Amino acid sequence: MGRWTVARGMPSTKALETVVLSLGGSVFRTGTGDAEYLRKLAALLRGVAVRARLVVTTGGGRTARDYIELGRELGLTDVELDEVGIDVTRLHARLLAALLGPPVPPVPAGSIAEAVRESHRGTTVVLGGTEPGHTTDGVAALLATRLRAVRLVNATSVSGLFDRDPRKDPKAVRIDRIGWEEFRARLVGLGRARPGQEFVFDQLGAELLARARIPIYIVDGRDLAELESALLGRAFQGTRVE
């Protein structure tokens, strides 16, 4: 008897590939045309979810950073600041889940295990942060390795990884392809992350994905055509870490 026995009423064993999307909070709410963008994003995700098992994490962006800054001024500990950040990421997850509608669970999963269970049920999963010490990129990476994803797409506010900060230096050049080792070395070079700190990708996440050899596609999240191509594994404008 084969490893997979299909009993009557059981879902098909011909599983869809899993794709994880880490949606940066900086993309999610920029203040310009957010509602319009989110409606189009939801339509895009519904389309992708027909072709792949989709898991989406939502970042906290500027809203999280504002509260973390306030909390820091008030003397909260780093763990408490992380928890404030997590709550904001979950707020964004709730918003996106409501927009996608059933069968996406309206309350974001609170842990990796819960998200894995939901994904195995066959629905698109939307969640924010889980525990202190990493960002939602880290959550996305944990889920990508746990669900053996074929790729993790990091939708961010810039169109990929650059040799310098493109927001500060117009001469910055995008790196279209980079190996995991070099990518990790660049992140480590930036030092240890603090609550609310913006990095191109989470260090823990990069470590996990490198070990599992899961490619990371970095793309401008506001450019929906490029985002869709990256999610579907087609050619896109951005950076491939592989």
Ligand code: UTP
């Ligand atoms: P984000 O995932 O938004 O981090 O979490 P970020 O690097 O600022 O990403 P962008 O700008 O949204 O793309 C915000 C903060 O929430 C806490 C951390 O303090 C993080 O900096 N957090 C988030 C956690 O502690 N654990 C999590 O699982 C997620």
